[in-house]
Amino acid sequence: MKGDALPVLWARGLLSAARTWKALLLALALNAALALVVTAPLASRLHDLLDERPTAAPLANGRDLVLEAHLLRAESGLLGGRARLEALGRGELLLEELPLLSGPLAGLLTAGLLHAALSGLLAGGFAGRFASERDRGSLAAFLSDVVRLGLPSLVLGLLGLAGILGAFWVFVELPRAATLSPDLRWDQERTGLSLLRLGAFLLAAGAIRAVVAQSRAALGLSRSVNPLAALGAGLGFVLGRPVKALLLEVAFGATALLPLALWLLFAPSLGGGDLRLLATLVAGQQVVVLLRIASRTAHLGAASAWMRGAREASRPAPAKIES
Amino acid sequence: MSSPKAFLGLVLLVAGLPARAGERVPPVASYRIEASWDEERKVLAGRETITFVNRTTRPFDDVVLHLYLNGFRNTRSTLYRALPRPTGSDGFGYCELKRIAPSGGEDLTRRVTFASGGADNPDDRTLVRVPLTRPVAPGETLVLEVDFESRLPRGLLRTGWKDDFVFAGQWFPKLAKATEAGWRGRPFHPFTEFFADFGDYDVTLLLPAEVKGRVAATGRVVEESDADAGRVRVRARAEDVHDFAFAFSPRFEVKTEKVAPKGLPAVEVRLYLQPDHRRSRERYLRAAREGLAHYGSWLGPYPYPVLTIVDPPTGSGTGAMEYPTLLTGGTTWLSPAAGGEPGAVVLHELAHQWFQGVVATDEVSEAHLDEGLATWAAARAVTRLQGPPSPVVEAFGIPIALRSLSRTLPEGEAQDALDQAAFSRSDPTLRESWRALDDAAVRTNAYSRTALLLESVARTIGDQPLRAAVGEYVRRFAFRHPTTTDFLDVVGEVAGAEARALLERGWASAGPADYAVTKAETARMRPPAGFLGEGPRRAWAAPTQGRGEWASTVVVQRLGEVAWPVVVELRFEGGHVVKRTWDGRGEWIRYRATGPRLLSAVVDPGRACLLDVNRLNDGLATERDPRAARAWGHRLRFLAQNVLEPFALVAALPGAAR
Numbered sequence: 001m002k003g004d005a006l007p008v009l010w011a012r013g014l015l016s017a018a019r020t021w022k023a024l025l026l027a028l029a030l031n032a033a034l035a036l037v038v039t040a041p042l043a044s045r046l047h048d049l050l051d052e053r054p055t056a057a058p059l060a061n062g063r064d065l066v067l068e069a070h071l072l073r074a075e076s077g078l079l080g081g082r083a084r085l086e087a088l089g090r091g092e093l094l095l096e097e098l099p100l101l102s103g104p105l106a107g108l109l110t111a112g113l114l115h116a117a118l119s120g121l122l123a124g125g126f127a128g129r130f131a132s133e134r135d136r137g138s139l140a141a142f143l144s145d146v147v148r149l150g151l152p153s154l155v156l157g158l159l160g161l162a163g164i165l166g167a168f169w170v171f172v173e174l175p176r177a178a179t180l181s182p183d184l185r186w187d188q189e190r191t192g193l194s195l196l197r198l199g200a201f202l203l204a205a206g207a208i209r210a211v212v213a214q215s216r217a218a219l220g221l222s223r224s225v226n227p228l229a230a231l232g233a234g235l236g237f238v239l240g241r242p243v244k245a246l247l248l249e250v251a252f253g254a255t256a257l258l259p260l261a262l263w264l265l266f267a268p269s270l271g272g273g274d275l276r277l278l279a280t281l282v283a284g285q286q287v288v289v290l291l292r293i294a295s296r297t298a299h300l301g302a303a304s305a306w307m308r309g310a311r312e313a314s315r316p317a318p319a320k321i322e323s
Numbered sequence: 324m325s326s327p328k329a330f331l332g333l334v335l336l337v338a339g340l341p342a343r344a345g346e347r348v349p350p351v352a353s354y355r356i357e358a359s360w361d362e363e364r365k366v367l368a369g370r371e372t373i374t375f376v377n378r379t380t381r382p383f384d385d386v387v388l389h390l391y392l393n394g395f396r397n398t399r400s401t402l403y404r405a406l407p408r409p410t411g412s413d414g415f416g417y418c419e420l421k422r423i424a425p426s427g428g429e430d431l432t433r434r435v436t437f438a439s440g441g442a443d444n445p446d447d448r449t450l451v452r453v454p455l456t457r458p459v460a461p462g463e464t465l466v467l468e469v470d471f472e473s474r475l476p477r478g479l480l481r482t483g484w485k486d487d488f489v490f491a492g493q494w495f496p497k498l499a500k501a502t503e504a505g506w507r508g509r510p511f512h513p514f515t516e517f518f519a520d521f522g523d524y525d526v527t528l529l530l531p532a533e534v535k536g537r538v539a540a541t542g543r544v545v546e547e548s549d550a551d552a553g554r555v556r557v558r559a560r561a562e563d564v565h566d567f568a569f570a571f572s573p574r575f576e577v578k579t580e581k582v583a584p585k586g587l588p589a590v591e592v593r594l595y596l597q598p599d600h601r602r603s604r605e606r607y608l609r610a611a612r613e614g615l616a617h618y619g620s621w622l623g624p625y626p627y628p629v630l631t632i633v634d635p636p637t638g639s640g641t642g643a644m645e646y647p648t649l650l651t652g653g654t655t656w657l658s659p660a661a662g663g664e665p666g667a668v669v670l671h672e673l674a675h676q677w678f679q680g681v682v683a684t685d686e687v688s689e690a691h692l693d694e695g696l697a698t699w700a701a702a703r704a705v706t707r708l709q710g711p712p713s714p715v716v717e718a719f720g721i722p723i724a725l726r727s728l729s730r731t732l733p734e735g736e737a738q739d740a741l742d743q744a745a746f747s748r749s750d751p752t753l754r755e756s757w758r759a760l761d762d763a764a765v766r767t768n769a770y771s772r773t774a775l776l777l778e779s780v781a782r783t784i785g786d787q788p789l790r791a792a793v794g795e796y797v798r799r800f801a802f803r804h805p806t807t808t809d810f811l812d813v814v815g816e817v818a819g820a821e822a823r824a825l826l827e828r829g830w831a832s833a834g835p836a837d838y839a840v841t842k843a844e845t846a847r848m849r850p851p852a853g854f855l856g857e858g859p860r861r862a863w864a865a866p867t868q869g870r871g872e873w874a875s876t877v878v879v880q881r882l883g884e885v886a887w888p889v890v891v892e893l894r895f896e897g898g899h900v901v902k903r904t905w906d907g908r909g910e911w912i913r914y915r916a917t918g919p920r921l922l923s924a925v926v927d928p929g930r931a932c933l934l935d936v937n938r939l940n941d942g943l944a945t946e947r948d949p950r951a952a953r954a955w956g957h958r959l960r961f962l963a964q965n966v967l968e969p970f971a972l973v974a975a976l977p978g979a980a981r
Contacts, residue, residue, distance in 0.1 A: 031964055032960075032964060034963070035960045035961075035963035035964040036960060038963050039956065039959045039960050039963050042956075042959060043952065043955070043956030043959060043960075046951075046952035046955050046956060047949060047952040047953075047956075049939070049952070050939070050951045050952045051947040051948055051949050051951075051952055052943055052944055052947055052948075053939050053940070053942055053943065053944070054923045054925060054942040054943070054944045054948070055925060055938050055939055055940075055941045055942040056939055056951045057948070057950070057951060058951075059951040059954070059955065060950040060951040060953075060954045061954075062727070063727070063728050065714065065728060065730055065735060066730075066731065066734050066735055066738065066938075067938060067939070069738040069741075070741075070936070070937055070938040070939055071939055073738075073741060073742060073745055073936060073937065074936075074937040074939055074940065076746075104959075107963075108962070108963060108966055111963045111966050112966040112967055115966060115967045116967060119967070179720070180720075181638070182485070182637070182638025182639070182640070183485075183638070184637075184638070185485075185486050185636065186599045186636075186656075187599045187600070187637050187655050187656030187657070188599055188656055190637065190720050191656060191657065191719075191720035191721060192720070193720070194719040194720030194721075195719055195720060195721070197719065198719040260965060270953075270954050270957050270958075271950060271954060272949065272950030272951060272952075272953040272954035272957075273950045278953070278957065281957065282957070285961050285964070289964050289965065292965070
C-alpha cells in the first residue's frame with residue numbers, strides 16, 4: 001500500500017494526533033470550560049425553577065413533552081424569544097435570524113462561534129506541530145505555534161465557516177420552497193429533491209472543510225503566516241486530488257461522529273439522583289468529546305503528512321555527482 | 324311550488340316530535356344536480372333542482388343561498404381578507420348563478436341580491452338572497468331550478484384540485500339553514516365551516532373517461548356509463564345527509580372492504596388511495612374498521628351503508644375534512660406508523676360522522692360542538708386503538724418518529740389551547756366562532772380547549788357518566804340540529820349538575836385554570852414564649868428551640884379564572900398521605916397540620932384539570948430536590964460541548980434524552 005493511500009493517511013493522522021495528547025487534553029479542557037460557562041446561567045435558572053417543585057420530578061427521567069410545554073409557558077423567556085424558538089423547533093428559522101436569537105439559545109450560538117474560534121486558533125498550533133520533525137508532543141512548542149500560526153489559522157477557519165454558511169444558504173435555504181412545493185405531484189419527488197439539497201450541501205461543506213484542512217497543513221509546512229497564500233496552496237492541492245481529499249474528510253468526519261452517535265444511542269440516561277453515575281457519565285462524555293477533537297485533529301495530521309509526501313515526491317531527485 | 328295543504332297538519336306534527344334513536348326527520352333540502360367538468364377551465368357547469376320543504380312554523384318570502392366558492396372569487400372576499408393572497412390565477416374560483424326560478428315560475432335571477440355579511444364586508448359574494456313572488460308557507464314545498472357555473476381553485480380550505488386530482492366540496496349553490504327565526508347563513512369564513520338541513524341528493528356528473536371507477540362521492544355511486552367525447556357519466560345518490568362532496572383522480576387506487584363490527588350493521592368501506600401512499604393503505608382501513616366498531620358501540624351504529632375515505636395528494640389542501648359518509652385523510656409516502664397517521668386523522672374525521680354528520684350542529688357559530696367533541700372522542704379512540712402517537716420530525720423530506728417519546732392525548736396535542744388561555748385570552752369558546760379574533764382563537768377553543776375540558780370533566784366527575792351523557796346526546800339529537808344548550812341539558816340530566824356546571828365554566832371563560840401551591844412550610848412546634856399567665860401567675864418563659872411534633876402550613880391559590888374542584892395532597896414523613904378536596908372557588912385555601920414533618924403539597928396530583936396552564940406550580944416541597952435541574956444541566960453542557968458538530972444537534976431533538 002502506498003504512503004498516500006487513504007487507510008494509510010487515516011492511520012498516520014490518528015497517530016500524529018495521539019502524539020499531541022497533551023495539546024488535545026488542553027483543547028478538551030478549554031472546550032469543557034467554555035460549555036460550563038455558557039450553560040451556567042440556564043442551569044442555575046433551572047435549579048431555581050425546578051428544585052422546589054415535586055411536579056417537575058418527571059423531567060429528571062427524560063423528556064416529558066407536556067411538562068416541558070408547561071415549563072416554557074410558565075417561563076416563556078427561559079430559552080429566549082418564544083417566536084424564534086418555535087420557528088427553530090419547526091426547522092423554519094431563517095439563517096439571517098440566527099443572530100437575533102436571545103437567551104440561552106443565543107448562548108449556544110455564541111458557544112458555537114467561540115468553539116469555532118478556539119479550534120481555529122488551536123489548529124494553528126497543531127499545524128505547526130505536524131509540520132515539525134521534532135518535539136511533536138511538546139506542549140510548550142504547541143503553544144508557541146498557536147501564538148505564531150493561530151491567527152492565520154483562525155482566518156482560514158472563518159473563511160471556511162463563511163463558505164459553509166454560504167453553501168447552506170445556496171443549497172439548503174434558497175431551494176427550500178421549491179423542493180417542498182405543494183405543486184410537486186408525488187411525495188417521492190419532494191423527498192428526492194430534499195435529499196438532493198442535503199447531498200449538495202454536504203458535498204460543498206465537505207469540500208470546504210477539506211480545503212481548510214489542507215490550507216492549514218500548508219500553513220504549517222510553509223512556515224509562512226500568510227493565510228491567503230496557504231489558502232491558495234490548500235485549494236490547489238484539493239483541486240488536484242478532489243475525490244481523495246473529500247474521502248479523507250468523510251473518513252475523519254465519520255471517525256469523529258461515531259463515538260458521539262454511539263453515545264447518543266446507547267449511553268444510560270441520567271436521572272439526576274445518582275452522583276456516581278453522574279461522574280461516570282461526565283467522564284464518558286469527555287472521552288467522547290476527546291475522541292471527536294482528536295479525530296478532527298487527526299484530519300489535519302493526515303493532511304499535513306499527505307501534503308508533505310506530495311511535495312517530496314514532486315521534488316526533483318538530487319543530481320548524482322560522480323567523481 | 325306545490326301546496327299539499329291536506330298533508331300540512333301531519334308534517335307539523337312529525338316535525339314537532341323529538342327524534343328517537345334511528346328515527347330520521349323527513350328531508351328539508353334535497354338536491355338533484357347534473358354537472359359537467361371542464362378540465363381546462365376547472366369549471367363545473369350544471370343545473371340543480373332544489374326541493375325545499377318548509378318544516379318550520381313560519382313562512383319564508385325569500386330564499387338564502389350559499390355560493391361558497393365565491394370566497395375564492397377575489398381578494399375582497401371575507402375568506403381571502405383573512406388568508407395570504409394567492410399568487411396566480413389558480414388560487415381563484417367562483418360560483419355564479421346563471422339562472423334561478425321556481426319550477427314553472429318566473430325567472431328570479433334579476434332579483435338576486437348579495438346578502439353576505441352586510442356591514443362586515445359588503446364586497447363578499449358568498450351569500451345571496453332571492454325574494455320569492457309568493458311566500459313558502461309552513462308545510463309547503465318549494466322547487467327551485469338553478470343553473471350555475473363553479474370554478475374550483477387550486478386546492479385550499481377543503482376544496483379544489485391538484486394536477487389530476489379533483490376534490491369538489493361546497494361546489495354548488497346551497498340553501499342556508501331554515502330555522503324558526505328565518506334563514507341562518509353566514510358568509511364563507513376561513514376559520515369556520517358549514518350548517519345545512521338534511522335532505523336527499525341525486526347527482527349526475529359528466530367527467531373524463533379515465534376516472535371511471537375512480538370517483539368517490541357522498542353516499543354511493545350507483546351508476547357509471549360511457550358518454551360522448553371520451554367522458555363518463557357518473558351518478559351518485561345519498562339520503563339523509565346535509566352536504567355532498569365528490570373527488571376523482573385517474574390515479575386513485577380503490578380498495579373496498581366490508582366491515583361488520585360485532586352487533587352493528589355492516590358498512591362498506593371504500594378507500595381511494597394515492598399510489599405514493601400505498602404503505603398507509605392498511606392503516607387507513609384498520610382505523611376505519613376499528614373506529615366504526617368503537618364509535619358504533621358508544622354513539623350508536625353508523626347509520627349509512629357506505630363510508631368513503633379519500634386519500635388526497637400531499638399539498639392538495641383538501642385533507643382532514645369531514646363530509647357526510649365521506650372523509651378525507653392525509654398521509655405521506657414515508658409516514659412512520661409510530662406517528663399514528665393516517666389512523667389518527669381517520670378516527671377524528673370518522674368521529675365527525677356522528678358529531679356533525681348525524682348530529683348536525685352549527686359549525687359556523689358553535690364549532691366546539693363538532694370539532695371539540697370529535698377531537699375528544701378521537702383522542703380516546705386513538706389512545707385505545709393505536710396507543711399514544713410519537714412525535715414526528717421531518718428532516719429533508721424524511722419523517723422520523725421519535726419513538727422514545729409519546730404524546731398522551733388529548734393534552735399532548737392541545738397545549739395550544741393553554742397558550743391561548745395564558746397569553747391571548749381573546750375569546751371564550753361560547754362566543755360565536757365566526758366572531759372570534761383570529762384563526763388561533765377558533766382552532767384552540769373549538770378543538771383543543773373543548774377536548775381538554777371534556778377530558779377534565781371526565782376525570783373529575785367520572786368517565787362513565789360523561790360517556791353516557793355524550794352517547795345519549797347523540798341518540799337524542801340524531802338527524803337534528805342541537806345547540807350548546809341542548810348538549811348541556813343532556814349532560815346535566817345524565818352526568819349531573821356538576822358536570823354541566825364545569826362545562827359551562829370552561830366554555831364561558833377565555834382564560835385559564837391555574838392552581839398553585841404557594842406556601843408549604845414545616846417546623847418543629849415551639850412551646851409558647853413570653854409572659855404567660857395572668858396576675859400573680861404571670862411567668863416568663865424564654866423562647867426555646869422547637870422539639871417534638873411538626874407544625875405545617877400549606878397555601879393553595881387559584882391564580883386562573885376558571886374554578887375547578889381539586890384534590891390537595893399533603894405528604895408527610897413516614898409515608899403519611901392526607902388528601903383534601905377543595906371546591907376551588909375561592910381565591911385561596913390554607914391547610915394547617917401538626918404531626919410528622921411535611922414533605923410536599925401537591926394540588927390536583929391526579930391531573931384531573933387539564934385546563935391548568937402551569938403544572939409546575941402545582942406542587943411545593945419543603946426540601947429542594949436538584950435531580951431534574953441537574954439532569955438537564957448535564958444534557959445541556961454536553962450539547963454545548965458538541966455544538967460545532969451539526970450531528971450533535973440531534974441531542975437537542977425531542978427524542979434524545981441523553
